[in-house]
Amino acid sequence: xxxxxxxxxxxFYQLLQIVYDKEASDLHLKTNKTxxxxxxxxxxxxxxxxPMTAQDLKGLMDYLLSKRHMNLFKKKGSVDFSYQWNKVRxxxxxxxxxxxxxxxxxxxxxKHLDYNSYNLPGETLSKLAGSKSGLVLVVGxxxxxxxxxxxxxxxxxxxxxSRHVITIEDPVEFAYDxxxxxxxxxxxxxxxxxxxxxxxxxxxxxxxxxxxxEMRDQETVRMTMKAALTGHLVFSTLHxxxxxxxIERISAYFKHEERESVRQELGQALKGVISQRLIKQKDGERxxxxxxxxxxxxxxxxLLRENKLEELHQVMQNREAGMQTYDHSxxxxxxxxxxxxxxxxxxxxxxxxxxxASEGRFADGDRYSLLGNI
Numbered sequence: 001x002x003x004x005x006x007x008x009x010x011x012f013y014q015l016l017q018i019v020y021d022k023e024a025s026d027l028h029l030k031t032n033k034t035x036x037x038x039x040x041x042x043x044x045x046x047x048x049x050x051p052m053t054a055q056d057l058k059g060l061m062d063y064l065l066s067k068r069h070m071n072l073f074k075k076k077g078s079v080d081f082s083y084q085w086n087k088v089r090x091x092x093x094x095x096x097x098x099x100x101x102x103x104x105x106x107x108x109x110x111k112h113l114d115y116n117s118y119n120l121p122g123e124t125l126s127k128l129a130g131s132k133s134g135l136v137l138v139v140g141x142x143x144x145x146x147x148x149x150x151x152x153x154x155x156x157x158x159x160x161x162s163r164h165v166i167t168i169e170d171p172v173e174f175a176y177d178x179x180x181x182x183x184x185x186x187x188x189x190x191x192x193x194x195x196x197x198x199x200x201x202x203x204x205x206x207x208x209x210x211x212x213x214e215m216r217d218q219e220t221v222r223m224t225m226k227a228a229l230t231g232h233l234v235f236s237t238l239h240x241x242x243x244x245x246x247i248e249r250i251s252a253y254f255k256h257e258e259r260e261s262v263r264q265e266l267g268q269a270l271k272g273v274i275s276q277r278l279i280k281q282k283d284g285e286r287x288x289x290x291x292x293x294x295x296x297x298x299x300x301x302x303l304l305r306e307n308k309l310e311e312l313h314q315v316m317q318n319r320e321a322g323m324q325t326y327d328h329s330x331x332x333x334x335x336x337x338x339x340x341x342x343x344x345x346x347x348x349x350x351x352x353x354x355x356x357a358s359e360g361r362f363a364d365g366d367r368y369s370l371l372g373n374i
Contacts (some may be wrong), residue, residue: 082173
């Protein structure tokens with residue numbers, strides 16, 4: 001390592017320490033701009049820091065990027081990779097914008113991977129993690145905590161079940177220490193060319209559990225479904241907002257004449273769809289997830305086969321098998337004094353229900369009632 005490279009390494013570590021001390025989730029660097037951090041969902045400039053020059057960002061790239069990653073960046077204009085700093089794991093994306101270099105750095109919290117630490121509905125998620133086979137999807141917009149929820153479920157398996165777990169990620173975010181389970185993690189670009197290539201070979205590697213970082217294309221969806229239908233428990237993600245949209249998105253990867261058979265296969269394979277978003281807590285300093293959960297019961301399988309996706313919400317309203325709507329989750333968070341009523345109403349699908357349920361009032365004809373905490 002040259003003296004110049006050491007200088008940029010030290011500069012990078014100093015910057016990371018500042019961001020870590022401020023408990024930020026993300027760091028953004030842009031040529032000739034002051035670094036920006038995301039705290040509780042909001043962006044803030046590090047006003048005490050000077051703007052990052054083009055030379056600063058080039059120096060950081062020279063330190064951080066391997067020859068392979070540098071070639072990928074030059075070819076595609078962006079590159080994803082993970083980085084370990086002390087006990088903190090980072091997910092880094094370097095990309096071009098208007099011909100200049102920018103960085104997006106996510107701080108991956110690996111502490112206390114348990115449901116309570118992240119205010120997740122542990123009983124239902126643990127049951128899903130205990131499934132012997134099938135497909136579990138965690139969906140939501142970027143930055144909503146999907147990776148953390150998945151990692152918590154994998155760690156649940158790791159602590160309580162003797163299983164062979166293989167993850168396929170781009171890049172690897174959470175690193176696991178083997179406990180009861182034996183976990184192997186493959187990174188796209190480093191250990192496999194693509195998701196579908198890795199999936200082609202994974203069934204020969206004797207897995208019990210497979211995590212597919214993201215279902216990005218038809219072939220990845222097809223291989224993921226095949227794995228779920230042949231005796232494996234498969235976890236994956238999509239950028240959708242709810243269970244109905246998730247089924248529609250998966251179907252849309254296929255030609256119209258294939259979609260009926262795809263829904264039938266989903267009906268057989270699906271164990272659950274966990275739809276997740278983040279909202280500010282009452283203190284304004286942290287965010288908390290609220291979730292819609294669809295569990296793959298016989299009723300749900302029948303609705304998928306018959307393409308009656310509009311009825312999925314009604315099934316979740318009944319809270320069978322641990323299912324819940326976003327509104328159930330919001331009412332629970334309000335009753336636990338984690339969010340304000342204004343926040344609950346802002347994000348609710350049915351504000352009148354949320355208000356009545358929060359006050360313990362249910363008028364005749366209410367379509368569903370709150371059956372307790374998550």
